[in-house]
Amino acid sequence: MSGERAAPWGFRPAERLIELANAVRARPDLPRDELAGLLARHGESPDDLTGQAFSEHDAAGLRAAAGRIARLVAEGGGADGADTDRAAHALNTLLAECGARPRLSRHGGHPWHLHADRGDDASWADWFLASSALTLAWILTEHGRVPWGECAAAGCSALYLGTGPGSARRYCSSACASRERVAAHRRRRRAGA
Secondary structure, three states: OOOOOOOOOOOOHHHHHHHHHHHHHOOOOOOOOHOOOOOOOOOOHHHHHHOOOOHHHHHHHHHHHHHHHHHHHHHHHHOOOOOHHHHHHHHHHHHHHHHHEEEEOOOOOOOOOOOOOOOOOHHHHHHHHHHHHHHHHHHHHHHHHOEEOOOOOOOOOOOEEOOOOOOOOOOOOHHHHHHHHHHHHHHHHHHHO
């Protein structure tokens, strides 16, 4: 299941965790086939996503794991600033629960890739929790702060990762940031009028 086969653009576990967390957050009952499609877009092999290899039970576990990661990301950052210590403790707890010890794995025709779950027979939920926690821990240490959170735009609750250069990010997209800037400008104009 951890077939992190390098796509032409490379393996991006951070984008996978945000896309999966947002998808399950938007639709907690996201069908197994849609979860499988999302995983395929992020490099999972078709053989690992058959109905037998990725069952309805596996999908239910993965949805629960994605919901947990979504809550961690939503609590970790945002418009009022991030509590890096709280996020680090939450990630350490999750890594300990997962029994996460990084190791290299090669299976199913995939090249060597990093795993942080209990083994190649770990459940989809365990794999996703462990790989997501390791990814977020790496991002936190790389940036020295929590560069993720829930969009600060009114009416938007999408999760984001702000791992690019520049100041801390508060919005999931440039569209949300622009809408907020325009709304703030209009409020200032009305207050000054």
